[in-house]
Amino acid sequence: MALWLYKLGRFSARRVWLVIASWVVIIGVVGGAAALFMGPTSNDFQLPGTQTQQMADKLKAELPEASGGTGTVVFTSSNGEAFTPAQEKAITAALKSVTTVPSVKGVIDPFLTxxxxxxxxxxxxxxxxxxxxxxxxxxxxxxxxxxxxxxxxxxxxxxxxxxxxxxxxxxxxxxxxxxxxxxxxxxxxxxxxxxxxxxxxxxxxxxxxxxxxxKAAFDAGQATLTEKKAELAVAQRTSDAAAKVLFVSENNKAAIGQIQFSESMNAVTPANRQLVQDKLNTLDSSGVSVAFSKEIVEDVSEVFGVAEVVGVAVAAAVLLIMLGTFVAAGLPLLMAIVGVGVGVGGTMALTTVVDMSSISPMLALMLGLAVGIDYSLFIVNRHRQQLLNGMEMRESIAKATGTSGNAVTFAGLTVVIALAALTVTGIPFLAVMGLAAAATVAISVLVALTLTPAMLSLMGTRVLSRKAWAKNAIATTKHNAELAGLNDAEKASADEAVDIARSTRGWGGLVTKHPVISLVTAVVALVIIAIPATGLRLALPDGGSEPVDSSAYQAYSITGENFGTGMNGPIIVVGSLPAGLDKNQANTLNLDVADKLREIDNVTAAVPVMMSEDLRTSVYQIIPTEGPASESTVQVIHDLREASSSLESDLKVSIGLTGQTAANVDVSEKLGAALPPYLAIVVGLSLLLLILVFRSILVPLLATVGFLLSLVAAFGGVVAVYQWGWLGGIFDVANPGAVLSFLPIILIGVLFGLAMDYQVFIASGMREAFAHGQDAKQAVRTGFKHAAPVVTAAAIIMISVFSGFIFSHLTMVRPLGFALAFGVLIDAFVVRMTIVPAAMYLLGKSAWWLPAWLEKILPDVDVEGAKLATLTDIPDNARELDEPLESAAVR
Missing domain, CATH: 1.10.287 (Helix Hairpins)
Incomplete structure (x- = not known):
């Protein structure tokens, strides 16, 4: 592999314009496809085959007027007083005007209702x-x-x-x-x-x-009275059932209107959502404040926001500090942008044919930026070091691609495996998300292995600043003077002695001098940080998770204050009634069902709201006591489903649940069930890959155990901030609640891949030193010394990029950005740069033990590039091709 990548790097360095032109064409094709075929993304997390989806399909077929999306609008008087008659009329007129918006089927006027x-x-x-x-x-x-x-x-x-x-x-x-x-x-x-x-x-x-x-007249009168009495009883029961479902608060200071759409909320275009808002925002002139629910104001069409730009800017600053020149610092950023452009552009081009959640391109963007910068940086850094050591330009580019590029390839492969394995969960939106991100990472690897060498060749010596060249010249002169009169073997020995002496200093030296203390302290610290993870609760985000100053949060909080938080997450129950009933019998039966449903704990109201013309399908609305993401509401969902059997036996009515609240519970529970097999698949496949890369049993096991520590610690941090509300003011968490339901499975996949990135770069340096003859313990120090600076910079860059998403315009991305940033921080600096060197120092030579039978059957992928160490012969025609570009670069 190393030799093949060496040849690829050399080809890219020699055929600069061919490589650049190829990528320009790819970018143009993908960009054109995205512009022509890009469709809307959504936050539809329905799962085929679940009861929620089955009931939604049943309603669409048997009671279409009950299908379609619904958004809520909350009205309050601007001065905080009760509504005036004029304001009530203005609200009614504004809601009526909304019915002219395309996709709007009707409205529920709170005052008319x-x-x-x-x-x-x-x-x-x-x-x-x-x-x-x-x-x-x-x-x-x-x-x-x-x-x-x-x-x-x-x-x-x-x-x-x-x-x-x-x-x-x-x-x-x-x-x-x-x-x-x-x-x-x-x-x-x-x-x-x-x-x-x-x-x-x-x-x-x-x-x-x-x-x-x-007597006949008397009997007829008696029958009429009996019929009227039954009708009044039904009407009274209906009124009693709906008594707790208010649309205007008791103090007349808040009102809830509903917008009923003819299609699902995910299909409503941003333009139509905005048109609804524009028509209702005219109420400002009447002294009425309007707040829209998340369903109406949510616009997932924008992929990149201000916070993400800030994260990339911080990464650029780190690159500039590390590389010392704008040209060199700009190269990894440019490579990341190219990879993201192709990966995310291709993802967006597929949105017309593939149902895609809004977080799919966001995850691809997040990872593409982070790994794109890091992968290019590893090659650039190796190339710069080789140039300073006097290696010829194109030879340096080729060897950097063959060595660091080899590590990049296997590191990228672990990320791709972890992301692509999301397809085995059986959850469609997760599979699409994983494949989109995996494709973007794979493209970033290709960019790093081809376009980066081409650009390095084009840049020539400008990849290093004049100050760096001058400083290196002084150091080289001094070094040569110190070693004057020694033969090559003596010089190599002297250089190695200096290198060994330097490796005992710094963080790596400190950790390996006190390996037991370092190991125990780091592990105990991570266990303490992980403690909050024991209280992890999962749910999908609601309006309470939005920023405090957002319309969605205002609508959520005003509704909770005036109508109860349960009004933010009604549960839809679909009933199948027995055949042969007349309308009065069906109405009575519906009320009997509602009475049974109302007996369930933490149910505030249960109201029959609609019935099909054939009197066979009925819809009930359940208002829970608490919000949609609360533990009690999740329990209500379970209790309602358990009540189905008793309703079937007592009233001959079967029920099923649908609606967003029930769907959220289904998604969260299926995601939780998918975690163990997914973790087993990812860890198992990656262990095999790491055994192949490092030709060791203990190093991959150590890497995996370290990842598990990073993972639980990251979960602990997420629970503390987003569920318990610690440091909520800093991270803009105004209403702590359950953690994003698909965060754990994505965090497992992404963090495992990134953790293995750092493991490959840290351990491959140690493996390289050990393969070149150093003592196993000293190889740990030497490898750490060489890899630590670039891994540190890469980790800081990745943390910076992920941190930018903590304040993303898409709320559901925020905890994911935090989890990844915090997870990388822990994994890079605590696990890979503390626990791993300490443990490997203690293990010594046994760290690289491999059974003889396994040694024979494993192919040698040469991740450390040992085969390139003695590669010195360069074809004459290659040297001739090198000269013009090198001269141009120097000029």
């Missing part, structure tokens, strides 16, 4: 009065009907008795001789009696008909 609730309550009260009056009227009619029924029954009995008497008389007459005077007289008398009885029967039937009509 409150008025409708009041009208509904009044109608219920009026209905109850009418019901009471009707019941009283029916109650008054009931005795009359009962008396009439009794009288009719008594009359019917008398008529029946009279008819029976007449029928008996007829039987008696039938026994008399036919035609006899007695029979004729009796027959006439019976006929007269029957006629009189029939008249009475007809009179009775009229009364019966009148009673039947009255």
């Amino acid at each position: 409150t008025a409708q609730k009041a009208d509904g309550a009044a109608q219920i009260a009026d209905g109850e009065k009418q019901l009471a009056a009707g019941e009283a009227e029916l109650a008054a009619q009931a005795p009359t009907l009962e008396a009439a029924a009794n009288e009719l029954a008594s009359g019917k009995a008398q008529l029946d008795a009279a008819q029976a008497q007449i029928d008996a008389q007829k039987a008696q007459i039938a026994a008399l001789p036919a035609g006899s005077p007695q029979a004729e007289a009796a027959t006439a008398q019976i006929a007269a009696g029957q006629a009189q009885l029939d008249a009475q029967k007809a009179q009775w039937q009229g009364g019966q008909d009148q009673y039947t009509t009255g």
